[in-house]
Amino acid sequence: MIPNAFDYYSPTTVEETIGLLQKYGYEAKILAGGQSLLPMMKLRVAMPSVLVDINHIDDLHGWREENGYLRIGALTRHVDLENEQHLKESYPLLSKTAEWIADVPVRNRGTICGSLVHADPSSDWGAAMIALHADVEVIGPSGIRRVFIDDFFVDTFTASLEMDEIASAVLIPSPIGRVGARYMKLERKAGDFAIVGVALHVIKANDGTVLDSGIGLCACGDVPVRAKKAEEWLIGRPLDKETIKQASLLAQEDANPATDLRGSAEYKRDLVRVFVKRGLEEIADELR
Amino acid sequence: MQISVTVNGRVYESDVEPRTLLIYYIREHLRLTGAHVGCDTTSCGACTVLLNGKAVKSCTVLAVQANGQEIMTVEGLERDGELHPLQKAFWEEHGLQCGYCTPGMIMTACELLERNPFPTEEEVRKGISGNVCRCTGYVNIIKAIQSAGHMIAQQDKEPKNQSEVVPSGN
Numbered sequence: 482m483i484p485n486a487f488d489y490y491s492p493t494t495v496e497e498t499i500g501l502l503q504k505y506g507y508e509a510k511i512l513a514g515g516q517s518l519l520p521m522m523k524l525r526v527a528m529p530s531v532l533v534d535i536n537h538i539d540d541l542h543g544w545r546e547e548n549g550y551l552r553i554g555a556l557t558r559h560v561d562l563e564n565e566q567h568l569k570e571s572y573p574l575l576s577k578t579a580e581w582i583a584d585v586p587v588r589n590r591g592t593i594c595g596s597l598v599h600a601d602p603s604s605d606w607g608a609a610m611i612a613l614h615a616d617v618e619v620i621g622p623s624g625i626r627r628v629f630i631d632d633f634f635v636d637t638f639t640a641s642l643e644m645d646e647i648a649s650a651v652l653i654p655s656p657i658g659r660v661g662a663r664y665m666k667l668e669r670k671a672g673d674f675a676i677v678g679v680a681l682h683v684i685k686a687n688d689g690t691v692l693d694s695g696i697g698l699c700a701c702g703d704v705p706v707r708a709k710k711a712e713e714w715l716i717g718r719p720l721d722k723e724t725i726k727q728a729s730l731l732a733q734e735d736a737n738p739a740t741d742l743r744g745s746a747e748y749k750r751d752l753v754r755v756f757v758k759r760g761l762e763e764i765a766d767e768l769r
Numbered sequence: 770m771q772i773s774v775t776v777n778g779r780v781y782e783s784d785v786e787p788r789t790l791l792i793y794y795i796r797e798h799l800r801l802t803g804a805h806v807g808c809d810t811t812s813c814g815a816c817t818v819l820l821n822g823k824a825v826k827s828c829t830v831l832a833v834q835a836n837g838q839e840i841m842t843v844e845g846l847e848r849d850g851e852l853h854p855l856q857k858a859f860w861e862e863h864g865l866q867c868g869y870c871t872p873g874m875i876m877t878a879c880e881l882l883e884r885n886p887f888p889t890e891e892e893v894r895k896g897i898s899g900n901v902c903r904c905t906g907y908v909n910i911i912k913a914i915q916s917a918g919h920m921i922a923q924q925d926k927e928p929k930n931q932s933e934v935v936p937s938g939n
Binding site: 482483484485486487488489491512515516519520523524532534536560580583584585586587589590671672 | 770786787788790793809810811812814817820823824825826828829830831833834877880881895896897898899900
């Protein structure tokens with residue numbers, strides 16, 4: 482399968498990229514890891530006449546901690562977040578999620594912001610970034626703005642980006658306290674999209690109660706979903722059996738999965754309950 | 770578009786259409802037909818090659834993205850007519866039947882062993898989960914990859930032992 486013909490640009494600065502987007506508008510697509518875009522182009526689901534390859538923009542590579550946030554550059558590849566020892570302690574959800582994305586060769590290419598901008602409701606990163614209360618940094622002609630992850634996902638395959646804007650980084654609040662995380666995913670076969678995925682992130686206070694919690698659900702709605710009721714229920718409570726059970730029931734209330742080839746809505750909603758319960762139990766054991 | 774790509778240590782200068790996929794560039798422009806086109810949808814891994822040492826599915830990378838980069842295909846593994854340990858191990862352990870997935874399987878394994886020279890069975894299974902084999906049931910492939918890890922370690926030891934034997938003047 483061969484994509485449609487297009488003009489190829491490989492700018493080395495963000496400014497140049499935005500200039501190209503202003504010039505070509507919706508005709509242009511940004512190419513980062515290409516692990517979603519290129520398959521779509523081969524299937525002619527996407528047929529951009531201009532491709533702007535951002536891989537040569539140095540500013541978009543790498544991650545660093547600054548001003549109370551972990552700033553992950555747009556071109557950080559899944560494999561980097563999977564294997565980075567330094568991040569595993571404070572941001573365990575990153576590696577725990579990354580290892581579930583597709584397979585090694587895809588993780589070697591795919592990028593975190595590429596995944597977020599693609600705005601697939603069954604994106605593993607989408608659920609994880611919701612659990613981590615992340616912001617997306619967006620650069621456009623008028624400068625930089627920050628978009629809270631819940632507002633970033635507008636609809637299926639639609640992110641909150643103007644025609645001439647690019648996502649330049651994702652910002653994750655640096656946790657204060659003990660952190661536990663799990664990414665729970667059921668798939669039909671290795672490397673597949675999730676039947677259901679649940680991202681869990683818990684920060685525990687010194688007194689043993691939950692200081693902050695994040696629960697993101699993948700494949701449970703038109704966009705990655707926040708299990709808000711369950712998150713709020715956990716805060717200030719100890720992670721005991723009763724609290725966890727109630728959280729798992731509340732998480733189901735925010736899930737709105739669809740019946741499809743991967744399973745019935747009823748089955749998927751029950752999976753949410755099972756995963757929230759199992760994941761929180763594991764975190765409770767780990768942080769005991 | 771004019772590109773310059775190093776494939777298996779040799780520099781190729783080519784003029785390609787931007788939409789040319791890396792796998793078709795390798796197979797049809799360079800006539801290196803080791804890497805295969807299987808599913809052509811990023812699923813099967815038959816087209817896996819190393820891009821700057823990292824396994825990638827070359828049906829999902831543009832040839833122009835390899836401009837200035839280094840590619841290694843299965844053809845680049847043997848040295849002076851001697852098969853690479855992975856190639857030997859796939860032979861010895863019978864890690865293939867039809868052979869279609871083998872070049873991709875070997876390139877993925879090549880990166881895996883680079884990262885983790887002695888992977889457990891589970892680590893191998895996870896490592897090759899993006900490479901589909903429809904003949905073997907994976908058992909012999911896993912054996913071959915683990916055995917190659919040991920062969921490579923043995924090889925690395927040998928030259929060291931020799932240099933230890935070289936007298937240092939006394």
